[in-house]
Amino acid sequence: MFGLRASSVLLLIILLVSFLGFLFTVPQIFKTVEKTPSFEVDQTLIKVLIKTDERLDRVLRIMNIGDKTLDFSVEQSSTISDILTVQEKSFSLKSGQAKNLQVSFSSRNGSTEYLPDVYAGKLFVKAG
DSSP: OOHHHHHHHHHEEEEEEEHHHHHHHHHHHHOOOEEEEEEESSSSSOOOOOTTEEEEEEEEEEEEEEESEEEHHHHHHEEGGTEEEESOOOEOTTTTTTTEEEEEEEEEEETTEESSSSSOOOEEEEEE
């Protein structure tokens, strides 16, 4: 008989914990969720090998997969700002539209020539 009571108490504790868990998750259901803009970029990593006095162009395809027009801005990190040039730093895309964005890499910026090395940085594509 004691075994029956212990299992009943255990079952009651499990039900109580489940109910308390439900109480703490219910308010989260009613919170507004901020939706992030829906777009895709076809490349997440770009590797280039540039020789002295050489320039290479690459194309990123950016597509608006959301249901409204998005305004885009493109920025590069300061670590690569002298060797990377972005064709268009701001533009808009309607729902379903895509854009081929040209980015250019150069071993020379004006009178400054960059020595052979590994230069890492980030290109930020933001939409709002």
